[in-house]
Amino acid sequence: MKIENLEAYCLDVAQRAKAASAELASVTGRQKNDWLNLCAQALRDRMDEVLAANDEDLANAPGFGLTPAEIDRLKLNPQRVEDIAQALEYIAKLPDPVGEIISSQVRPNGLDVQKVRVPLGVVFFIYESRPNVTADAAALCVKSSNAVILRGGKEAIHSSMKIAEILSATAEQVKIPRDAVQLVATTDRDAVGHFLKMNQFIDVTIPRGGEGLIRRVTSEATMPVIKHFAGNCHVYVDATADLEKTLAIVINSKCQRMGVCNAAESLVVHRDVVTTLLPKICDALKEHGIEIRGDEITCTEIPYAVQATEQDFYTEYHGPIISCKVVGSLDEAIRHINHYSSGHTEAICTNDLCAAREFALRIDSSAVMINASTRFNDGGEFGLGAEIGISTDKFHARGPCGLRELTSYKYIVYGDGQTRG
Numbered sequence: 001m002k003i004e005n006l007e008a009y010c011l012d013v014a015q016r017a018k019a020a021s022a023e024l025a026s027v028t029g030r031q032k033n034d035w036l037n038l039c040a041q042a043l044r045d046r047m048d049e050v051l052a053a054n055d056e057d058l059a060n061a062p063g064f065g066l067t068p069a070e071i072d073r074l075k076l077n078p079q080r081v082e083d084i085a086q087a088l089e090y091i092a093k094l095p096d097p098v099g100e101i102i103s104s105q106v107r108p109n110g111l112d113v114q115k116v117r118v119p120l121g122v123v124f125f126i127y128e129s130r131p132n133v134t135a136d137a138a139a140l141c142v143k144s145s146n147a148v149i150l151r152g153g154k155e156a157i158h159s160s161m162k163i164a165e166i167l168s169a170t171a172e173q174v175k176i177p178r179d180a181v182q183l184v185a186t187t188d189r190d191a192v193g194h195f196l197k198m199n200q201f202i203d204v205t206i207p208r209g210g211e212g213l214i215r216r217v218t219s220e221a222t223m224p225v226i227k228h229f230a231g232n233c234h235v236y237v238d239a240t241a242d243l244e245k246t247l248a249i250v251i252n253s254k255c256q257r258m259g260v261c262n263a264a265e266s267l268v269v270h271r272d273v274v275t276t277l278l279p280k281i282c283d284a285l286k287e288h289g290i291e292i293r294g295d296e297i298t299c300t301e302i303p304y305a306v307q308a309t310e311q312d313f314y315t316e317y318h319g320p321i322i323s324c325k326v327v328g329s330l331d332e333a334i335r336h337i338n339h340y341s342s343g344h345t346e347a348i349c350t351n352d353l354c355a356a357r358e359f360a361l362r363i364d365s366s367a368v369m370i371n372a373s374t375r376f377n378d379g380g381e382f383g384l385g386a387e388i389g390i391s392t393d394k395f396h397a398r399g400p401c402g403l404r405e406l407t408s409y410k411y412i413v414y415g416d417g418q419t420r421g
Contacts, residue, residue, distance in 0.1 A: 003186050010194035013149055013182055014201035017122045020177040021147040024119065027176055029096035032143050034174045036092035040085035042166050043135070047081050053162035054131065057155060064155050066129075069259055074129050074156055084135045084163075091139045091385040097404045098145045112414040117407045119145040121203035124195050125388060126217065128209045129155035134163045136386040138181045142171075144406040147180045149195065149202070153209075154187035161185070192217070199223040206401070208389045226401060228366075228392035230316045230342040231261030233374045236333045236359065237281070238350035239272040245371060246277060246349040247284050252373040253347060255288045259318045261390060262345050262377045266313060267324045268333050274301055274326055285322060294324035313340045330355050334362050341365055343392040345377040366392055366399040 003009045043050065054076040061071050100117040107113060123146050127133045134150055141148035152160040164183035171178050184191055195202060199222040206226045207217040214227050235253050237246055253264035269278050274297060282292050282302045292298065293308040305324065312323045313336075327333045337346055347369035348359045356370045367377040377400065379387025384402030391397045397405035 003188070006186070006188060006190055007194050009186070010184075010191055011198065013184065014122070014195060014198045016179040017147040017149050017182060018201040020179040021119065021121045021145075023177045024142070024145045024147060024180055027145060029098070031174045031176060032096065032145070033092040035171055035176050036088045036139055036143065038173055039135075039139070039167050039170045040088040040092075042170050043081055043085045043088075043163070046166055047078060050081055050159065050162050050166075051076055051078070053158040056158040057129075057131075061155060066155060070129070070155075074131070074159075076131055076159060080132070084132045087132070087136060087380075087386055088139050091143055091403075094143070094385050094403060096143065097407050102409055109418050110416060111418055114412045114414070115409050116412050117404070118410050120406055120408055121146060122201060123148045123388075123406065124151070124202045124205045124223075125149065126151045126192060126205070126207045126209065126213065127153070129153035131156050131159035131163060133208070134160040134183070135167065137388050138164065138167050140386060140388050140403060140406060142176065142180050144403045146406055147177075147182075149182050149184065151184040151192060151195070157187055193220060196220045197222055206389050224396070226389060226391050226393060226397055226405075228261065228342070228344060228390055230392075231263070231344040231390075232266065232314065232316045232340065232342040233262060233264045233345040233347075233377075234266045234268055234337045234341060235264045235347045235349065235374065236268040236337065237270060237273060237277060238330065238333075238348060238352060238355050239270040240351040240355070241270075241273060241277060241349040242351060243277055243280060247281060249347060249349055249371065249373050250281055251284055251288060253375055254285065254290060254322055256373075256375055258320060260375075261316075262374050263318075264347070264374050265316050265322060266337075266340065267322055268336060269298075269324065269326050270330075270333070271297070271326050271328050278302065278324075278326075282324070289320045291321045292324055293321060295326060297326040298324045316342065330358060334359060338362075338364050344390065345369065345374040347372065347374050366390065 097117050102115040104114045123141050125137050168178050168181045202223050204224050205221050207214045211229050214229055218225050235250050292305040293312045294305040299305045308323050343365045345367045346363050346365045350356050360368045379400035379402050382400050387400040389401050
C-alpha cells in the first residue's frame with residue numbers, strides 16, 4: 001500500500017494507539033479473556049479468508065527470494081490456523097498480570113505502600129514473516145493491557161493484515177478499543193524510522209528479526225528497546241556426561257530447527273571425554289549433515305573436522321555448521337562460553353550436581369539448561385503461553401518475554417491524612 005504522506009500516517013497510528021492504551025487501563029480481565037476467546041472463534045469462522053490472504057503471500061514468495069524453509073514458516077493451513085486459535089485460548093487462561101500487588105508494607109506512620117504491576121503503554125513491534133506472530137503479539141499485548149502497533153514483514157503482509165483485521169474488529173464486541181491492535185498498512189521501511197522517533201506516544205519498541213534490523217532499531221530508537229542481537233548458544237559436555245543423553249541433547253539443540261535463535265551453534269567438550277564421547281557426538285552430527293569447525297584438538301581427533309577460525313566461535317550459523325572447542329576444566333568451559341556467547345542460551349550435560357550448579361551460577365546468559373536442549377528457551381515451553389521475543393538484555397526483561405515482561409510497576413500509597421514532618 002502506497003501512502004502519500006507517510007509521516008502523517010505514522011503519527012496518526014501512534015496517536016490512536018496512545019489513546020487506546022489510556023482506555024485499556026479500565027478494561028477488565030474478563031473483557032480481555034472474552035476478546036481472546038472470541039478472536040479464536042473468529043479465526044476459525046473466517047479461516048477461508050485467512051487462507052486466501054496467505055495464498056497471496058505464498059504466490060509472491062518466490063519474488064522475495066525466500067528459501068523453502070522460509071516459505072514453510074510463511075505457509076498457513078487449516079491446522080496452523082487452528083494452532084493460532086488455540087494459542088489465543090491458552091493465553092486467555094493465563095493469570096492477568098495487571099494490578100498484581102508485587103509487594104506491600106505498612107509504614108510506622110500508617111501509610112500502606114503497595115508496588116503494583118501496570119502496563120508499559122504502547123508497544124511498537126517489528127517482526128519477521130510469520131503470520132502466527134501477528135496473533136501472538138497482539139494477544140500478549142492486549143492481555144497485559146498494552147496497545148500494540150504491529151509492523152510485519154512484506155512477505156506476509158496479506159496474511160498479517162487479515163489476522164489483524166479480525167482481531168481488531170472483534171475487540172469492539174467486548175468494548176475494547178479497536179485501535180488497541182493496529183497493523184502498519186505499508187511495508188515502506190521509512191515508516192519504521194518515523195515510529196522510532198515518536199517516544200511521546202510509543203513506550204517501548206521490540207524488534208524481532210535479523211541482527212541488521214535490531215542494530216538499526218537500537219541506533220535510531222528514541223524509546224527503550226527490548227532486543228537480542230544474536231543466538232550463539234553453546235552445549236558443554238562435561239567429564240561426567242552420559243553418552244545417550246548427551247547425544248540426544250546435542251542433536252536436538254543443533255538439528256531440530258537450525259534457523260532459530262535457540263539452536264546450538266557451538267559445542268564445548270571436556271578433554272577427559274575427547275576420545276570416548278567426542279567422536280560419537282561428531283559422527284552423529286555428521287549423519288545430520290553438520291560440518292564441524294574445531295580447534296586443534298578437535299581436528300586431531302576428528303579427521304573430517306575443519307580448522308575453526310576465531311570468528312567461528314562468535315558465529316550464529318543458522319545452518320548446518322557447528323564450532324567445537326576442547327577445554328581442560330569446567331572453569332575453562334565457563335570462561336570460553338562467557339567470552340563468545342551472545343547471552344542467549346547455554347546447556348551443560350553432566351552427572352555432577354556440583355558442576356551443574358557452578359555452571360548455572362556463573363554462566364551469564366538469559367537461560368541455562370542442565371541436561372536439557374537449548375531449544376527449550378521458548379515462551380510456550382516455559383509456560384508463558386507465547387512470547388513476543390527472547391531478550392538478551394538485562395533491563396527491563398531477560399529471556400522469553402510473555403505477559404509479565406510486558407508490564408512495569410508503580411507505587412500506590414494509601415493514607416489517612418498523613419503529612420510529612
